[in-house]
Amino acid sequence: MTEGTLLRLAGVHTHIGRYHILHGVDLAVRTGRLTMLLGRNGAGKTTTLRTIMGLWRRSAGEVRFDGSEIGDLPTPDIARLGVAYVPESMGIFGQLTVRENLLLATGPKGFESARLEAVLELFPALRERWQVAAGALSGGQKQMLAISRAIIEERRLLIVDEPTKGLAPAVIQHLINAFLRLKATATTILLVEQNFHMARSVGDDVAVMDDGRIVHTGAMADLAADERLQQQLLGLSLASHQ
Amino acid sequence: MSGARLRQLAEDWSPYAILPLLALLTLPLMSLSTWLTLTIAGIAMGMMLFLMAAGLTLIFGLMQVFTFAHGAFITLGAYLAVSILGALGTWSTAESWALNLAVLVVALVVALVASGAAGFVFERVIIRRVYGAPLRQILITVGGLIIAEQLMVAVWGASPLPLPKPPSFQGSIILGGAAIEKYRLIAVALGLAVYAGLALLLSRTRVGLLVRAGVENLEMVEALGYRIRRLFIGVFVAGSALAGVGGVMWALYQEQVTRVIGSEMTILIFIILIIGGLGSVGGCFTAAVLVGMVTNYVGFLAPKLALGSNILLMMAVLLWRPRGLFPVGPG
Numbered sequence: 001m002t003e004g005t006l007l008r009l010a011g012v013h014t015h016i017g018r019y020h021i022l023h024g025v026d027l028a029v030r031t032g033r034l035t036m037l038l039g040r041n042g043a044g045k046t047t048t049l050r051t052i053m054g055l056w057r058r059s060a061g062e063v064r065f066d067g068s069e070i071g072d073l074p075t076p077d078i079a080r081l082g083v084a085y086v087p088e089s090m091g092i093f094g095q096l097t098v099r100e101n102l103l104l105a106t107g108p109k110g111f112e113s114a115r116l117e118a119v120l121e122l123f124p125a126l127r128e129r130w131q132v133a134a135g136a137l138s139g140g141q142k143q144m145l146a147i148s149r150a151i152i153e154e155r156r157l158l159i160v161d162e163p164t165k166g167l168a169p170a171v172i173q174h175l176i177n178a179f180l181r182l183k184a185t186a187t188t189i190l191l192v193e194q195n196f197h198m199a200r201s202v203g204d205d206v207a208v209m210d211d212g213r214i215v216h217t218g219a220m221a222d223l224a225a226d227e228r229l230q231q232q233l234l235g236l237s238l239a240s241h242q
Numbered sequence: 243m244s245g246a247r248l249r250q251l252a253e254d255w256s257p258y259a260i261l262p263l264l265a266l267l268t269l270p271l272m273s274l275s276t277w278l279t280l281t282i283a284g285i286a287m288g289m290m291l292f293l294m295a296a297g298l299t300l301i302f303g304l305m306q307v308f309t310f311a312h313g314a315f316i317t318l319g320a321y322l323a324v325s326i327l328g329a330l331g332t333w334s335t336a337e338s339w340a341l342n343l344a345v346l347v348v349a350l351v352v353a354l355v356a357s358g359a360a361g362f363v364f365e366r367v368i369i370r371r372v373y374g375a376p377l378r379q380i381l382i383t384v385g386g387l388i389i390a391e392q393l394m395v396a397v398w399g400a401s402p403l404p405l406p407k408p409p410s411f412q413g414s415i416i417l418g419g420a421a422i423e424k425y426r427l428i429a430v431a432l433g434l435a436v437y438a439g440l441a442l443l444l445s446r447t448r449v450g451l452l453v454r455a456g457v458e459n460l461e462m463v464e465a466l467g468y469r470i471r472r473l474f475i476g477v478f479v480a481g482s483a484l485a486g487v488g489g490v491m492w493a494l495y496q497e498q499v500t501r502v503i504g505s506e507m508t509i510l511i512f513i514i515l516i517i518g519g520l521g522s523v524g525g526c527f528t529a530a531v532l533v534g535m536v537t538n539y540v541g542f543l544a545p546k547l548a549l550g551s552n553i554l555l556m557m558a559v560l561l562w563r564p565r566g567l568f569p570v571g572p573g
Contacts, residue, residue, distance in 0.1 A: 053465055055461060055464075055465070074464075074469075075461075075464040075465055076464050076465075076466075076467050076468055076469045076470075079464070079465055079466060079467035080467045085465045087462070087465070091459055091461070091462035091465065093454070093455040093458045093459060093462070094458060095454060095458060095570060096451065096454060096455060096458075100451055100455075103448075103451065104448075104451055104452065104455055104463075104466055105466050149466075
């Protein structure tokens with residue numbers, strides 16, 4: 001294993017029913033870095049994240065976390081290794097309050113006050129709506145809650161699927177700032193995103209998927225600077241998605 | 243306040259108004275004493291239905307398990323009531339509130355433990371093999387119900403068994419000119435206590451939070467690191483245990499136990515779950531009381547409609563709110 005790699009996928013295939021979605025994914029997520037996973041709709045990004053979490057089982061290949069194979073572990077055991085997951089749907093429990101949503105993600109001792117303060121400082125709107133049912137939050141607040149839930153305890157890897165989907169530009173900017181602050185704490189993050197402005201703003205490394213495979217890996221800054229490569233890999237340039 | 247916000251508030255709170263509204267609407271149709279008698283009878287019946295149905299709504303909501311065997315746990319509770327009250331005959335026939343109450347408590351505790359244990363075995367032996375397979379769940383739980391009923395027939399016999407109420411629970415008290423059966427007041431007290439206990443458990447404990455979260459999004463609960471299989475077992479055991487308690491109360495209400503006392507309730511329980519919203523304990527409580535009140539009012543006002551009144555009620559509620567009074571989880 002490459003030194004400094006927290007998560008590595010090697011030759012991962014995933015089938016959903018009779019559909020073959022992932023065709024040998026090779027992906028490395030380096031410790032303390034924010035890795036962007038980009039690609040067109042249907043490229044296999046969400047399937048990759050769900051396969052890492054054990055929500056869909058890989059049919060071949062290796063999924064290694066900190067050097068250990070986790071491809072056969074049940075989802076709760078993967079989570080207990082310190083992997084937090086924010087799905088595209090956000091996975092908010094709408095009938096539970098903001099407090100209860102966060103409490104479920106803490107350990108047996110409940111909230112650690114300094115950590116809770118730091119999270120609420122990152123997303124002050126949640127403090128104001130502490131006892132409100134999460135189902136009554138706006139889309140942006142729900143996303144803030146989903147991310148807060150993922151970081152309310154110290155995690156080794158944060159996996160987030162399209163956090164800006166359907167959100168207003170002001171909220172997206174707030175999320176970008178939040179991810180920049182998370183990066184400053186050296187949290188390892190794997191982020192799927194369609195919003196290229198966000199990808200360029202926060203990404204350290206990038207992997208681009210197409211048709212169930214990784215077709216490009218490198219530094220996010222290099223991809224952001226190369227419009228021809230963007231056109232080739234993604235069919236559009238980042239400059240048109242400011 | 244904006245119109246949309248007002249509409250949302252009305253949408254959220256209108257189900258709570260349905261019980262008082264029903265009571266008020268029926269008041270002009272009968273004398274006050276009759277109305278009071280029927281209303282308390284309806285609430286008491288609702289409480290017993292709630293005891294029988296509460297566990298099943300969580301089993302449906304959390305595990306998406308369609309079990310038709312729930313009636314077997316009700317029947318087990320009912321037969322155990324016969325055995326306990328028979329074995330403690332000096333207590334159950336004494337003219338003493340304390341002894342009569344004591345024998346009821348013993349019967350409830352024995353039914354709670356035995357039905358819970360039976361639920362554990364049933365989940366481990368049968369249910370766990372059919373998670374995620376609705377058709378197989380229906381077939382295997384119908385089979386399980388038949389086998390369980392036959393096993394109970396082997397123990398208690400095929401003939402109906404009489405179960406007279408202890409003397410202190412017989413008769414009525416007069417309240418505002420209305421005769422209120424004492425036993426119904428006990429049923430109301432027990433139903434309220436169980437509802438309050440469940441509400442506290444679900445809102446104040448981590449297990450309760452997990453159950454409520456699991457009803458909404460099981461996959462996310464797993465992704466947070468919780469092993470839901472253990473939660474499934476716990477909820478199935480609790481649901482079965484509550485059904486046994488409901489069986490004791492229903493059997494004493496009927497004063498007779500047959501092998502089908504539980505399975506006869508299955509359709510009514512399903513109606514309650516659907517009206518209340520699958521997975522909602524509060525919805526189950528409201529729906530059970532609603533069904534109890536409608537049964538009593540219609541039985542008095544239009545006896546020929548009594549049989550179908552709850553089906554009509556369910557259709558009306560579903561036309562108004564397609565996912566029940568208190569929907570839980572994604573639509």
